[in-house]
């Protein structure tokens with residue numbers, strides 16, 4: 127039975143989707159897990175024994191888990207940062223993600239199939255929001271490249287397009303019609319195949335909570351946070367550069383490339399430093415958020431593009 131949340135935005139009951147049914151199943155699974163009988167998928171999602179990839183030293187203390195999970199940007203829910211409790215209503219099962227477009231083998235994956243199939247690893251990444259706050263958190267997941275390999279991208283694919291779930295029944299922010307829903311982001315194919323480009327299904331060794339983009343999200347740590355689209359339902363390989371969410375809203379403030387750079391100010395504020403969630407300490411911002419050794423070469427032939435906004 128669906129719990130009633132008497133909110134002004136709620137759509138009529140008869141519009142209930144299959145997700146409603148899943149809530150019951152999820153509670154059942156939670157009960158099974160509590161008895162120590164977690165499904166293989168649940169185990170794959172919560173890899174207790176992983177050690178963080180040593181190629182990516184965080185260089186900063188970890189952000190306290192509570193801060194990373196209670197201060198979020200997720201406009202489908204709200205444009206306030208304290209949306210984490212409201213986001214808990216998002217049903218994370220069943221969940222499917224389609225990978226299609228210019229690929230030899232388009233496929234829709236059930237989330238648990240992805241969790242079983244993809245080699246799980248942990249990476250501690252710095253995250254830099256364009257608003258100049260930052261965090262350092264342990265993600266679990268797998269390289270985006272590994273998922274793309276499953277569908278065999280064609281040579282004509284130049285861009286990878288990411289689409290977030292759009293579920294008006296659960297996401298009150300979608301009622302704001304001036305935003306160009308659904309939330310779409312994109313990468314050039316060589317960016318998507320870079321070592322750093324990551325798909326996260328966990329955070330702090332636990333399943334990725336909805337407010338952070340559960341059950342599955344993109345993480346591209348050398349770019350401003352808005353590139354890292356949450357709660358993905360579709361990844362499409364394309365010949366054309368997609369129209370992306372924030373660029374469509376305000377192209378002079380939010381570009382397609384959006385690589386972190388302390389020397390290129392946002393039109394309305396400096397990007398020279400950032401505030402660390404938790405301690406509130408201000409630290410200098412680094413070009414490519416400190417990941418230049420991995421990604422700077424991607425841009426050698428793109429210097430005429432607005433790479434840093």
Ligand SMILES: Nc1nc2c(c(=O)[nH]1)N[C@H]1C(S)=C(S)[C@@H](COP(=O)(O)O)O[C@H]1N2
Pocket residue numbers: 194197198199200201202254255256290309337338339350351352353354355356357
């Ligand atoms: N679908 C979707 N993805 C999104 C956003 C959003 O509003 N909707 N916000 C982005 C922004 S601006 C940031 S900084 C990060 C925040 O991720 P976090 O809440 O896990 O810190 O998510 C990004 N991905």
Ligand SMILES: [Mo]
Pocket residue numbers: 199254255256257350351352
């Ligand atoms: Mo952000």
